[in-house]
Amino acid sequence: MPITSTILDVALDRPDQLALVGTEDQLSYGELVEDSRVSFAVVDSLHRAQPEPPTPAVETRGIPITAVSTASAFFTARLIAGLAGFRAVSATIDPRWPLDHQIGVIRTTGIGLVISDSPALAEALSDTGWTGTVISPAAFAAREDRVRRQGAQAPAPAVRPASEPFLMLFSSGTTSNPKAFIKTRQQYRDNVAVSSAHLEPLPGVATLAPGPVSYSLTLYAIIESLATGGSVHVADAFDPFTIGSRIAAESITRIVAVPAVVKALAEAADRSRERFRGLELVVTGGANLPASIRSALAAVLPDTRLISYYGAAEIGFIGDSRDGDGTWIHVYPTIGAQIRDESGAEVAEGELGTLWIDAAACSDGYVAGTTDAVLRGPDGWASVDDQGRIVNGLLQLAGRAGDIAVTGGHKVSLPEVERAFDTVPHLGEVVAIALEDANLGSVIALVIEGGAEAEPAADGSPGLPAGKAALLEHARARLAPQFVPRRIYVLERLPRTVGGKIRRSETVDIIMSGQGHRL
Template structure:
């Protein structure tokens, strides 16, 4: 169902139903100025009726800004000539308000993470022909001007002032748009490589909502908490799907475990959509104040292979709350989910086709690791011209983002991306599978000392005999180890204990042949470990070999 038709329907039938709710503080300061009104002047919440009313003046302000340009940037051809408006703010509420408000008009919207490297931000804006950027970053504005960009940057404060100056009588109301019309420009990356942009049409988003509605329960009237930057596709989609199904979406700039429990209780939130790291923090917060979380019914998290420790931690403290870990790709849409066990085996949704193929495109038999190909109605047509040479979707409708996996008994198990597979002695080894074997490593062996192991990263290192060997790089836990370690020291566990554990949990070809320690594993701005950068640190001698 289209987002605008449901918004208009609810605004008429139940005008006071909450559509969008921000943090109790009303927003947050911008990335550069604590005095910015990026949330200070905006309301904390909008009902469906208010969202419809305000969207008209919002679009009028956006349209006027685009039309005022004497030499506007040319939008990417995939937008069919529709000007692109990007939001790059730290306020989840303000970002969500703008994306939702523009949905009922001839507009293509995009969210750009202000934490991206500056050159990534400038690159996607200039390459895709974004014409208007709502941002409080003077560094971004200066860099765009230096790059010769002819569009407009406006602060959140100034944009809100322009909205307020428009007479509602001079505006047109939002309407349901044509299915084929471009709706959102999204980005598949922005932390480890140049971002790849792609367009979602309104029909593709409607098809995606149909899948998530059937399996992930964004039901009418349900209050969903979606904490985190709206530039994350998971958070952005939670905003869109909640409004497209008549729910209330509660956003937050980040997950504060000290206040979120009270918010869940006070705002009667029953559903949370969040990345795995937030789910882990939620379980820890619920352990401290379980009374605030008793109303929580469903937790939905993205990313395949959810660590079993997160699932068990949530089940221990909130046995009545269900946890669904879904697998999907922003370019393609929802593919399947896991609801029990260690989360490594994914049930594929009945409207989605999945095949495992080798490098030549031939279909592989069950059990063999290869590239995951998907056929789904919600899949984008391809990447935006100029942002990548990669092919997303073939003419026959099958698409891949390069994920690796295997199928057994009709279930899908992911093995990571192409760079997450090591070929050692002729065997394909999934490096994420090696990492999962250490999720429950508790260092019970006396040689390893007290405490728990920190994060780990499995890598492939070149080897003359085997082609590659598997190595494990660990980030030691917080507690000390051994008689000479002080309380709170970060020390590595014993190599023998790690090796014994690996031999007990993994097939012989998966067992790491070397172990290294780093005080801090390299991560993206979103908290994901950078495997390739970890390899570089090891090869340059910056990791300690155990």
């Protein structure tokens, strides 16, 4: 179901139906079509004006690449949606990435135009000898206004060939150099076919997708909503104080958000339940969903359904869970899944190993120059090194390769250790780590972020709502013996990425340096 085909159809039949809605701006489907002609005219002129344009990555087949790097979700969404109907490859770059990561992907992929409000990025790119163009969103909008006054719009958007490159996406660039990959139009159509069959982005449905469009979850929500004739409502960030009024005023019935936002949503709904009564479905992804979050949402909004999906940006949607903590995944019927060992052989049922996926929406591979990692194997199946096991046809995730520790000859999933502590009241955030041990190879340790609700210990270290003995008893009741932490530490603050994810490897370094308080 191509995005441009649906946009043009809805613009013809229901031109006044809302397509994109921000906190201050909005576009109907009819307006989006006209807006796209103006946007592409500006983009095309900026690319053509370059005396020596950067050479785009070979994977784009010569199509110039336009990147948007701004905190404005509405601006980014309208550019991505607008360029979809033209010969263009679009990309979103998280402005919170380290500057050297942003420069690295721009130069190695051959991005020719960057729309950014960061003077530091523009100056740094110029210093490297990059021959592309950086323009601020305000300057870009001023050029759009001139095009409108002059009537120099581009031709109308049209459905593009299925094999044509459409989007350049990136793996997370907060802690390591981002890996780039291309999605063709057909791969995105295949992805929308899967999500529309299971995650309910139905025609006419108003979906709220708060957060940066550089997050693949937010970007997917925008694309799938427009590809199915819905309305997508965006916000630069989740604001618990205004979310209820937006849901009520804009008749939002579906939200797509990361688990941390779902938790905040439940807390906001608990303060003002009436404003949230129209919310029918919450879709979350990007991490395992703690059972406590599902329970909290069900307690305040019992009629609101919650789907926790699993997917990888490179591969697409893979499956979902509709109860519990989201660790047992029902793989979608059109998706193939296998667990393999280091040699590539399929393992016995229930054994941990590397997850391999067969999906039509999967990218062909990573963009050369950004990584030497291999996405697809010789048989066409793909892996992003997620670990897991399959039991009775259900997939249980165990984290990435770095999330598996070997202790005393046993493989231990560190995320599985963490999930066992989700139900400890007021415990706060935890991270499981593996520490070197001369006898066992490594030992499992639990590091807890000291909570404000707990009294400090006598020595002044951060306190906990439960003592060591109670925590170990809780773990032994829920985990196999080799999974139970042998050491427990407390840190005042756990290290995180700019996106809020806990940095496991940095936590190890902190503990090894003696900064943590051992219980």
